[in-house]
Amino acid sequence: MNSETKLKDPLSLKIAPWVSVIGFFVVWQLLIDTEIVPRILLASPVEVGKLLIDKLTNPDPDGAVLMTHTIISLIEALLGYILALITGIPLGLLMGWFVVAEGLARPPFEMIRPIPPVAWIPLAIFWFGIGITGKVFIIWACAVVPCVINAYTGVRMANPTLIQMARTYGASDWQIFTKICIPSALPMVFGGLQIALALAWTTLVAAELIAADAGLGYLITMGRRLLRPDMIVLGMIMVGLTGWFIGNIIDRIERRLTAGLERGGAAT
Amino acid sequence: MTDQTTKIECQNLSKIFKQRSGKVQIPVLESISLSVVENEFLVIVGPGQCGKTTLLRIIAGLETPTTGKVFLDGKEVTGPGPDRGMVFQKYTLFPWKTVMGNVEMGLKIGGMSKRQRREVASHYINLVGLQGFEKAYPHQLSGGMKQRVGIARAYANNPKVLLLDEPFGQLDAQTRYLMEQETARIWSVEKKTVIFVTNSIEEAVYLADRIVTLEGKLPGRLKSTYVVNLPRPREHIDKEFLEMRHTITKETELLL
Numbered sequence: 001m002n003s004e005t006k007l008k009d010p011l012s013l014k015i016a017p018w019v020s021v022i023g024f025f026v027v028w029q030l031l032i033d034t035e036i037v038p039r040i041l042l043a044s045p046v047e048v049g050k051l052l053i054d055k056l057t058n059p060d061p062d063g064a065v066l067m068t069h070t071i072i073s074l075i076e077a078l079l080g081y082i083l084a085l086i087t088g089i090p091l092g093l094l095m096g097w098f099v100v101a102e103g104l105a106r107p108p109f110e111m112i113r114p115i116p117p118v119a120w121i122p123l124a125i126f127w128f129g130i131g132i133t134g135k136v137f138i139i140w141a142c143a144v145v146p147c148v149i150n151a152y153t154g155v156r157m158a159n160p161t162l163i164q165m166a167r168t169y170g171a172s173d174w175q176i177f178t179k180i181c182i183p184s185a186l187p188m189v190f191g192g193l194q195i196a197l198a199l200a201w202t203t204l205v206a207a208e209l210i211a212a213d214a215g216l217g218y219l220i221t222m223g224r225r226l227l228r229p230d231m232i233v234l235g236m237i238m239v240g241l242t243g244w245f246i247g248n249i250i251d252r253i254e255r256r257l258t259a260g261l262e263r264g265g266a267a268t
Numbered sequence: 269m270t271d272q273t274t275k276i277e278c279q280n281l282s283k284i285f286k287q288r289s290g291k292v293q294i295p296v297l298e299s300i301s302l303s304v305v306e307n308e309f310l311v312i313v314g315p316g317q318c319g320k321t322t323l324l325r326i327i328a329g330l331e332t333p334t335t336g337k338v339f340l341d342g343k344e345v346t347g348p349g350p351d352r353g354m355v356f357q358k359y360t361l362f363p364w365k366t367v368m369g370n371v372e373m374g375l376k377i378g379g380m381s382k383r384q385r386r387e388v389a390s391h392y393i394n395l396v397g398l399q400g401f402e403k404a405y406p407h408q409l410s411g412g413m414k415q416r417v418g419i420a421r422a423y424a425n426n427p428k429v430l431l432l433d434e435p436f437g438q439l440d441a442q443t444r445y446l447m448e449q450e451t452a453r454i455w456s457v458e459k460k461t462v463i464f465v466t467n468s469i470e471e472a473v474y475l476a477d478r479i480v481t482l483e484g485k486l487p488g489r490l491k492s493t494y495v496v497n498l499p500r501p502r503e504h505i506d507k508e509f510l511e512m513r514h515t516i517t518k519e520t521e522l523l524l
Contacts, residue, residue, distance in 0.1 A: 161360045164330055167348040169374035169425060179377070183364050 043230035048237070051230045062222040062231070064214050069235075070242060073204060073215040076132055077246075080139020081200045087140075088147025088196075089189055095148070096155025096185065097177045109148060117142030117203045121210050130211040135204060142203045143196035150192025154185025190254050197250055201243045216242070275429055275461045276304040276327060281336035282487070283322055295487035296322050300336070302480065302490065304429070307459040311476035313469055313520070319488030320465045321357075324433050327463065328354050340428065350378060353427035357434040359414040361406040367393060368402040370417050374425035385424075392420040395454055412443040416450070423458065432464045436471070445504075448474050452501060469520065473513050474502050481520050492519060 025045045031037045032044035043051075055066040064072075094101040120141050121134075128134035158181050166176050208217020216239050223231030281300040284293050296319040304310045314320045325331040327338055329348040338345040340352070353374075361370050368386070371393055375385035393402055396416040406414055415435050422430055432451075436444045448471055455462060455475075466472055472479045479494040494516060498508055 159360070161356055161358055162362065164348070165354065165356065165360045166373075166377065167330065168328055168350070168352060168354045169377045170348070170350040171377045175377055179373075180362075183362075 039229070040227065041229060043228075043233050047230045048233045051234050055234065061226060061228075062219055066219075066234075066238065069214060069216050069219050070238060072132075073208065073217070073239075074242065074246075076135040076208075076215065077139055077200050077204045079132070080136040080204070081143050081197060083136065083140045084143035084147050084196060084200070085193065088144040089151045089192075092148035092151025092189075092192075093155055093177075093182060093185060096152040097181045098173070113145055117199075118206050121207055124207075125211045130213055134211065135207050135215075138207045139200045139204055143200045146192045146195040146199065147189075150188045150195070151185055154188030155181045157188065158184035190257065194250060194254070197246065198243075201239075201246065205239050273306040274303050275306050275308075275341065276302075276463070277339040277342075278302040278323075278327065279337050279339070281323070281326060281333045281338065283319070283326065283331065284334045297326075297333075298487040298489050300488070300490055304461055304463060306461055309455060309462045309464065309475055309477045311464045311466060311472040311479045312482065313466060313472045313479055313516070314482030314488065315467055315484045317486065318482045318484055319486060320482055321433055323482075323488070324354075324431050324463060324465050327429075328352050328431050330354075350374065350425055351428045353422035353425050353430050355415070355418045355422050355430070355432045355435045357437050359406070359411065359418065359438070361414055361417055363406050366403050366405055367398060367409070367417050370406070371421045371424050374421060378425070389420075389424050392424040395423065395457065396420040397450065410443070411439050412447055415439070415447060419451070419454065423454070423460075427460075429461045429463065432462065434465055434467065437467070444471070449501070451475060456500065469513055469516050470504065473498075473509060473516070474504065479516065481516065484520070492516075 029044050029046060032039060032042060032047075052066070057065060059065050059068075062069075091101075091105060095105050096102075117138055120138050124134040124137050128137060162180050162184075163176055166180055171179070204215075205217040205220075208215040209221050212218035212221070216235050219238075220232050220235035223229065223233075223235060278300055281297055282295070283297040284295045286293050300323060312320050312323065322331060326333050327345070329338075329345050329352065345352075362373065365373065368389055372385040372389040375388060380388070390402070393399060396419055398413065398416055398420065401409070401413065406417070409417070418435065419432075422432075436447045439447060451464075452475055464472075464475060473496060476494075476496050479496060481491040481494075482488045483491050494512070496512060498506070498512065502509055
């Protein structure tokens with residue numbers, strides 16, 4: 001970052017973030033200690049920290065240790081996400097190039113698309129109960145949309161002159177699809193993966209809040225039922241940390257993959 | 269000189285573009301009849317928007333004529349095919365493929381084995397003077413080099429006819445001269461039937477065995493034909509060259 005254009009004093013730039021972060025926790029702690037905010041409404045940072053250490057090994061009162069909740073949430077999110085990738089991306093790519101595929105798949109897709117994924121939760125409970133399957137279905141339903149749309153748009157943006165040129169070489173529709181449309185669509189597809197992941201994670205927590213017997217959303221819900229604000233806050237923090245963590249991993253994977261692509265530049 | 273086997277025969281071609289509503293019709297070409305003999309270098313000259321690119325695209329099979337037919341070796345053209353190689357005005361390279369990958373693309377589509385197509389592609393990469401750049405990606409090449417790749421790719425596929433659509437229109441003047449020289453050299457090394465579209469009379473006189481001009485307004489009609497008998501390699505400042513150029517310019521309403 002170029003600090004010269006932003007701040008004259010680089011020292012204050014280094015200190016300022018720490019001041020605000022530490023200040024945030026101090027004010028939070030003081031609000032609770034002085035009982036300006038009653039303990040029944042919010043837990044103090046110290047209490048949340050204590051619970052964090054306790055929940056590493058203690059499954060009570062919600063039935064599982066913190067790691068188990070986190071892993072269950074991760075598995076649900078990743079399963080739904082991966083299912084969305086392997087169904088949505090091929091579908092979007094095919095829709096982008098083959099008129100028949102577009103004609104068949106587009107109307108039902110457009111009909112279902114405006115329904116927010118969270119609205120599927122009650123039906124998912126009927127169909128799959130409150131176990132993993134229902135959540136995987138909901139994650140799939142929300143993550144598949146950006147996968148399809150971005151793959152479709154990516155193919156549509158393929159350079160038409162490249163396609164004509166391939167035609168003059170006698171390329172078949174299928175050859176044009178695999179050799180031109182798919183590589184042209186890749187940058188858009190990666191963009192779709194990012195959007196899908198963010199959607200998947202937020203939708204998962206919503207689903208777990210409503211119907212679950214484990215997971216980070218369930219930890220939050222149990223905190224509400226047991227009137228334990230410290231459990232709620234711990235759950236919220238874990239959701240944030242885990243989401244930030246996966247976002248970083250995907251970012252890294254994408255950068256590595258597109259670095260390979262960018263040797264050739266995205267498009268002319 | 270060329271032998272006299274007819275390669276391409278255009279019979280009474282016309283093309284009318286319809287706007288989407290179907291109400292506005294734009295006649296682009298009218299009663300074009302034209303033939304090109306084997307190994308002839310034919311240049312079609314006309315100003316912008318005179319239908320010359322459309323004519324070339326009809327011959328390539330990328331557009332269907334409203335009336336008339338195109339024949340290649342006596343067979344009617346019904347669509348694009350590997351017997352006609354096209355070099356487009358815009359650099360049409362695969363950005364994610366190397367020079368080698370681009371040049372061998374047509375052969376790969378045609379199903380040639382990897383070893384064979386490497387050999388053929390290398391030959392034409394050398395012919396256009398790009399040896400050493402086989403592994404470079406298009407974004408690492410200059411405009412002139414990109415069009416060299418395009419020419420190598422068209423040649424590598426061994427088409428019966430090469431179609432070039434203002435291939436040097438995007439290049440700076442110096443590079444354009446150089447590429448004209450290179451085109452003439454490559455063509456003298458490996459003779460092909462060539463149809464070359466340009467808006468530059470100078471470029472036409474430099475390259476052509478025969479020049480046809482199109483009228484400067486729509487619908488495009490054939491105007492005149494000039495046979496260029498100057499010895500090769502040609503010089504832009506030879507007296508005969510300048511006279512020829514002058515004659516054509518005088519008789520053509522080109523804005524140069």
